[in-house]
Structures are given as C-alpha cells and as structure tokens.
Amino acid sequence: MFSLNKYRKKSPWILHYNAGSCNGCDIEILACLSPKYDLERFGVINTGNPKQSDIFLVTGPVTFRSRERLIELYTQMPEPKVVVAVGSCTCTGGVFRDMYNVEDGIDIYIPVDVYIPGCAASPELIIDGVVQALDILEKKTKEMEIPFKLFKEATTKKGITSRRESALKIGENDEKN
Amino acid sequence: MKKTINIPLGSQHISLLEPVRFKFECENEKIVGVDSDVGFVHRGVEKACTTRFKYDAVGYVVARVCGLCAITHSLSYTVAIEQLLDVEVSKKAKYLRVLLLELDRIHSHMLCLSHTCESAGFEAMFMRIMGDRELIMEIQELLTGNRIQFDYISIGGVNRDISLETAKKIVNSLDIVKQKVLGYIDEFTNNWSLSLKFKGIGALTLDEAYRFNAIGPLARASGLHIDVRNEIEYLPYKELGFKMQTHTDGDINARNIIRLNEILNSLEMCNNILAGVPEGEIVVKSKGKPSGESLVRFEAPRGELMYFVKGNATAMLDRVRIKTPTFSSIPAFSHIFMGENYADAPAILASFDPCLSCTAK
Numbered sequence: 001m002f003s004l005n006k007y008r009k010k011s012p013w014i015l016h017y018n019a020g021s022c023n024g025c026d027i028e029i030l031a032c033l034s035p036k037y038d039l040e041r042f043g044v045i046n047t048g049n050p051k052q053s054d055i056f057l058v059t060g061p062v063t064f065r066s067r068e069r070l071i072e073l074y075t076q077m078p079e080p081k082v083v084v085a086v087g088s089c090t091c092t093g094g095v096f097r098d099m100y101n102v103e104d105g106i107d108i109y110i111p112v113d114v115y116i117p118g119c120a121a122s123p124e125l126i127i128d129g130v131v132q133a134l135d136i137l138e139k140k141t142k143e144m145e146i147p148f149k150l151f152k153e154a155t156t157k158k159g160i161t162s163r164r165e166s167a168l169k170i171g172e173n174d175e176k177n
Numbered sequence: 178m179k180k181t182i183n184i185p186l187g188s189q190h191i192s193l194l195e196p197v198r199f200k201f202e203c204e205n206e207k208i209v210g211v212d213s214d215v216g217f218v219h220r221g222v223e224k225a226c227t228t229r230f231k232y233d234a235v236g237y238v239v240a241r242v243c244g245l246c247a248i249t250h251s252l253s254y255t256v257a258i259e260q261l262l263d264v265e266v267s268k269k270a271k272y273l274r275v276l277l278l279e280l281d282r283i284h285s286h287m288l289c290l291s292h293t294c295e296s297a298g299f300e301a302m303f304m305r306i307m308g309d310r311e312l313i314m315e316i317q318e319l320l321t322g323n324r325i326q327f328d329y330i331s332i333g334g335v336n337r338d339i340s341l342e343t344a345k346k347i348v349n350s351l352d353i354v355k356q357k358v359l360g361y362i363d364e365f366t367n368n369w370s371l372s373l374k375f376k377g378i379g380a381l382t383l384d385e386a387y388r389f390n391a392i393g394p395l396a397r398a399s400g401l402h403i404d405v406r407n408e409i410e411y412l413p414y415k416e417l418g419f420k421m422q423t424h425t426d427g428d429i430n431a432r433n434i435i436r437l438n439e440i441l442n443s444l445e446m447c448n449n450i451l452a453g454v455p456e457g458e459i460v461v462k463s464k465g466k467p468s469g470e471s472l473v474r475f476e477a478p479r480g481e482l483m484y485f486v487k488g489n490a491t492a493m494l495d496r497v498r499i500k501t502p503t504f505s506s507i508p509a510f511s512h513i514f515m516g517e518n519y520a521d522a523p524a525i526l527a528s529f530d531p532c533l534s535c536t537a538k
Binding site for chain 2: 017018019020021022023024025026027028030031033034035036046047048049060061063065066069073089095096098099100101102119120122123
C-alpha cells in the first residue's frame, strides 16, 4: 500500500522563527546547516515559507510582540507538523523568566514535541532533536491540531501556567478580538 | 494617482536571522522610501538587571542580550563594576580577555561575510566560510568550554586558565584560518560575479556617514577613522599591535574588505598574545558593594558599545543603561536603502550585520 508518511520522513523542510532569543541558538542552527555538521544529509532544507514546511524550529522565550506571529506561522503550516523548541529559554523561559515583556516558554501557546536544552544548544543536540522529530513526524496523522487564541486568562495547575485550557477554539467568537 | 507600491520585508523572512520588519516603498524596481520596525525581540533586560539579579550575577545576564557579541557585553559591564569597586585586574587576565574578544570578533565577522554571500546568491561561498568558521568555534570551546555564550569573564579576572598545550593548538588553528582568510580576500577582490553584486551598491559617503552618526565597520568603510579600540586604556590594545582599517568606497565591497582586514589584524593580535602570555593570577578578589556611577565604552564587532552603571552601595544596582551599536546605525541603514534596487535589499541588509536582539534588548 502506498504510504506518504514513509516518504515524508525522507525530506522534511524546516521553518525557523526567532521569538526573542539572543541569536546564540540561531547561529547554532545556521552552523548545523554548514559543512561540518551538515543537517542536510537527512534531507532537511531550511525554507522561509511556512506553507511548505514540516518541522518548526523555534528559538527564544516568546516576547509579547512575537507571539501573534508565532501562532500565525504555526497555523499556516500544513498537517502533520512537528514543533521543536531549541534552547533553555524556549523550553522554560531560562534566564529571561519573569521579565516583564516575556512569556515563559512557547508551550504556553503551541504544543511542543521535542525540547532541546542548553544555553546555547549545541549543534549535536540540535541534530539529535531534529532526528527525534523525524520519528514523531512519521507517526503523526493529518488530524488537525487545534491552535489557541491569544488574550485569554492563563490557568495554573500544579504550578504550571498554561493558556491552552482556557483558550477558545478557532472559529468561536471572542469579544476582545 | 499613487505610483508607488509597498513591499514588506520581514518580520519572518528566509534572509533574516532575526525578526525585523522593513517596509519598502518602491517605484518600479527602485526603493524610494524606507520604514523600519526593530522592536520585536524586546525582553526587558535593563529592568531585570536592577530588580531581579544581584550585581555579581548581572554580568552573566547581560551576556544574553546578544549571542554574537556576548563577550563584549559581559566585559563592558564587568569593567564598569571593577571601576566602582577599585579592582586592579592582573595583566594575564587582561591579555586573556583581549584574546577572547578578538576571537569573538573573528567568528562574528566570518558569519557576516558568509551571510552577505548567501543573500547575494553565492551559496558555495557561504558554505566555505561557515565550514572554516568552525575552526574558531573549536578554539573557543577549547578555551572556555562552550561554543557560544561562554561565561568566561568574572569580576576581577577570568574564569579559566590557559595551558601551554592549548596555546599550541590554538596557534596551529589560527595559522590555518589565516591562509583561508587570504584566500577569501583574493575571492572578494577578483571574483567577477561577486563584484556585480557588491561593487558600487549600497554606498555611504564620508559626509553622510558623519551626518547620520554611523559607527563600526559601516563608518570605517566610508573612510571615517572611528574605533574605540584606539581610544580606551582599560585593555592593552596598543602594545598588541592594533591597526585601524579604513576604506574609501563605502559600498558593500568596501565593508567586506574592512571585515576581512580586521580579521587579519585580530589574528595577528591573537598570535601576539599567545606568544607571550604573562605570568600571574587569573582572578583578583574584590571587596565591598558598588557605589557611584561609571561609564565604559568598548568596540563590539558592530561598533561602539556603551555601558552606564549606577550603584548605591547595596547588592542591587540603581540603573544599567546599554547603548548598542546597531541602534546608533539605524538612521544610516535607512538612508542607504534609498535609490537602490529592491532585489539588492537582502544583500545590503546582510552587509550591515545588524543585531536586532542587541537593539531591542
């Protein structure tokens, strides 16, 4: 039986977005694409177009101005898609945690599949994370993952803040927007 | 009737490493108006330095303002605090600080050169320079334990010592890098297809550079003799053989040549340091809490970086003000785009080597 998933794994395309990081992880991603580490041997190409990409590499704690663009890029990507959080500050907020213009990590807004720690995350770790993401991509189906709207009260459960449970589904009316 | 069309570049774009938005007003292919928006990555580091962190931890926080010139940020802050605490740093620590500063400058300039080539459509050169840049990254890992964000500088000195074997390894690698850089200079001056993309494009005259307050390689490419390394006394640049590099053309090619010559000069300085690292302690202990005001300037890879620190004899500081190089150069950036082709815009933007996470902090 013809299965698209098998071939999808062979050439995933990457979309990279900087949501407020210090450039450290961004240049490590660039170093991954360069000859020494050569992420392109897995069929990966860095593309600027969200509508053609499968893997979403995000760096940085989410700043207030970049969060809408982050969600916009995420919703524009076709299913199935995998989100990889690169760097400590992307996973938890890191050194920027509790600063006044920063949300603590991207998993408040979008579901994350692979977390890569490190400040800055080393190229070996980034390659390892992307390879893990490839396995997840193979198992994912085309079922829609529901994105979440902004400007909602955050809920705190067991000390973990999340906006995803209280958020409206796409299509529902929101008075503030 | 309106004859111009608006084309946005950013905030997310394949040729951009970080979010910045330019709104170009174009008449056919020519750009006639530019509007820029740089505040996408504002995090509030300055405020956090005075409310969340104590003065001895701030040096590692301000390093996270920018990943490319992290060492310059932490060094500027540390020198400002050392002036308040009256700490005299040993000569060995000063030499090691200059070594790291220059290595950081080399890898930052190489990244900028490769990115300029990629934006002009020369993918092979991008790969070549990025491949050779790994030699410098390996040296940094050897010296400090991390490739980027090496928390190397502490108040009173540096955190790691250098051994003889490491110094020998570094000298060998620097020799290889020097040969590679000489090869690039040949390529950048003689390659015909690169000259079509770079020569005469994105020019800034000496008068304009003066008027728009340009700094760093952007100003030196236009013939303005401005370099903080020539003026400061905290680091022994003069005895290490610092030479100012200037050019007269002011176009993209001139900026590339300036960067290449600066890499050569930095390599020479690194070799001079490694030839005679002085004996001594690497860290001097400091006493007391900072009080008073101090202002420190340093030359980051992109130009002058200024730190103002005000303390009140407690562990928390009153004010930390950071003035970054890209922020000062934005008027010059916007002016250069006028009258150029839209197709050249990514290459011109890459040749500025903008650092937006510095600018927005």
